[in-house]
Amino acid sequence: RAVSDVRAVASMGASASNNTTNSDAAIGSIVVVSDAIARINGNADLNVTGALEIAATNIVAGAALADGSAGGAGATLGVAVVTTDTEASIGGTATVDAASVAVSASSQNTLAATAKSTPGGATKNNSVGGNKSQDALADNNAQTSQGSVEFAGAVAVGTLVSDTLAFIDLGTGGHVISTGLLDIAANSVHSAVTRADGSSTNEATSQGNSSVGVAVAIGVDVVDSQAYVAGDGTVTAGSLGVQALMADRTMNFSTAEVNTTDNKIVLLGGGHGLQTGDAVIYRHTGAPADEV
Numbered sequence: 001r002a003v004s005d006v007r008a009v010a011s012m013g014a015s016a017s018n019n020t021t022n023s024d025a026a027i028g029s030i031v032v033v034s035d036a037i038a039r040i041n042g043n044a045d046l047n048v049t050g051a052l053e054i055a056a057t058n059i060v061a062g063a064a065l066a067d068g069s070a071g072g073a074g075a076t077l078g079v080a081v082v083t084t085d086t087e088a089s090i091g092g093t094a095t096v097d098a099a100s101v102a103v104s105a106s107s108q109n110t111l112a113a114t115a116k117s118t119p120g121g122a123t124k125n126n127s128v129g130g131n132k133s134q135d136a137l138a139d140n141n142a143q144t145s146q147g148s149v150e151f152a153g154a155v156a157v158g159t160l161v162s163d164t165l166a167f168i169d170l171g172t173g174g175h176v177i178s179t180g181l182l183d184i185a186a187n188s189v190h191s192a193v194t195r196a197d198g199s200s201t202n203e204a205t206s207q208g209n210s211s212v213g214v215a216v217a218i219g220v221d222v223v224d225s226q227a228y229v230a231g232d233g234t235v236t237a238g239s240l241g242v243q244a245l246m247a248d249r250t251m252n253f254s255t256a257e258v259n260t261t262d263n264k265i266v267l268l269g270g271g272h273g274l275q276t277g278d279a280v281i282y283r284h285t286g287a288p289a290d291e292v
Contacts, residue, residue, distance in 0.1 A: 002056040002088075004036040010064045014118050016071030022125040024132050025074030025118050028066040031081045034058055036107075041092035048098035056105045058086040058164075063112040068154070069200040073120025075133040078156045080113035080194075086164045093174040093233070100180040101237070104187070105166040107225075111192040113158035117213040121201040124151040140218045153201050153213040158194030164225040166244075170233020182237035186227040186244040194219035 014025035036058035040046065066076035088105040090096060125131045133155045140157060142149040166186040168176055176182065194217045201213025227244040229235055258264075 001053070002036045002038040004034045004057070005059045006032055006034045006061070008032050008060075008062045012066050013070055014066075014068035014072045014074065014076065018072040018074055018118075019120065021073045021120055021123040022131070023074045024077055025068050025072055025122075026066040026076045027079075027132055028064040028077070028115075029079040030062045030064045032060055032062045033083045034060050035085045037085065037087045038089075039087065040090045040094050040096060042094065043092065044094040044096075046094070046096045046098070048096075050098070051100045051102070052096065052098040053102045053104070054088045054090065055102070056086050056088040058084050058107045060084055060108070061110040064114070065112075066115045066154075066156075068118030069116045072118050073122070074118055075122035075131065075152065076115040076117060076154050077133040077136055078113045078115040078196075079136065080111050080157070081159045082109055082111050082161070084109055084162045086162075086188075088166045090168045090176055091170060091174075091231070093171045095174060096176045098178055100182070101176060101178040102181075102183045102185075103166050103168065104183070104185045105164050105227075106186075107162055107164040107188045107190075109160055109162050109188075109190045109192070111158050111160050113156045113194045113217075113219075115154040115156040115196045115215070115217075117153035117198045117201045117215060119200055119202040121213045122151060122153040136218075137216060140220075142216055142218060149214075149216055152196070152216040153198050154196040154215040156194045156196040156215075156217045158192055158218070159220045160190060160192045160223065162188065162190060162223045164188040164223075164244075166227045168229045168231070168233075168235060170231040170235070172232045174231070174233035176233070176235050176237075178237040180238045181241065182235070182239070183241045184227045184229065184243075185241070186225045188223065188225040188246050190221065190223050190246075192219060192221050
């Protein structure tokens with residue numbers, strides 16, 4: 001059994017004494033790479049009188065917060081990047097004999113990237129290299145219908161890349177013989193929320209120096225869950241189960257984002273890894289479900 005359990009939190013607040021609008025007032029950043037791999041491969045030879053279990057479990061929770069609401073000026077940047085690989089497998093020319101065989105990979109990833117603007121807002125830094133918040137916008141090709149977004153008061157970037165694999169892939173000469181159940185399962189649960197909030201910027205203060213409290217959130221989710229049997233080896237079992245499951249995601253929406261009249265949820269303040277047209281079920285807390 002392979003187990004990885006990682007927690008990472010970065011929380012940074014802006015200084016009320018900072019009045020430089022073209023600088024980064026607060027940066028909260030985490031990068032997590034977590035692997036959990038359980039393998040039987042090569043020319044391994046296992047003969048088990050009872051049950052054999054090969055299991056990999058990968059749990060990651062990461063949060064990055066850049067909070068400028070306490071005071072001062074400048075941009076804020078919250079960046080959370082989580083990359084996970086979870087694998088349980090039998091491969092190569094391994095030979096496995098057992099009463100039952102279970103090959104299971106399970107992953108659970110929770111990611112949050114949040115940025116809140118400063119009261120004084122932000123202006124563009126025209127120097128070479130600019131600042132990190134501007135770099136994040138450029139690196140992710142941030143755009144609106146009117147063109148590129150070169151700077152913002154609050155920038156949040158959340159990236160989740162996760163592979164969850166459970167499989168048997170044998171070469172010639174390899175075999176898995178289970179007199180009972182051979183169960184191959186990949187299960188994954190993911191929650192990724194990226195939110196930028198420009199409401200802290202004081203309109204009167206920002207107008208005095210032409211700074212902005214524009215908020216930009218960028219969410220990128222690339223997740224994969226696979227379970228399979230492949231290769232040229234021999235697989236024999238009393239019964240066989242193969243399944244890859246990806247659980248439903250649960251996210252919280254503010255009242256302002258939900259338009260029940262037009263049956264829409266408009267995520268102007270945050271990137272949740274969703275695309276326009278994706279189907280969701282909106283449930284009022286303590287009330288019957290309203291499908292939107």
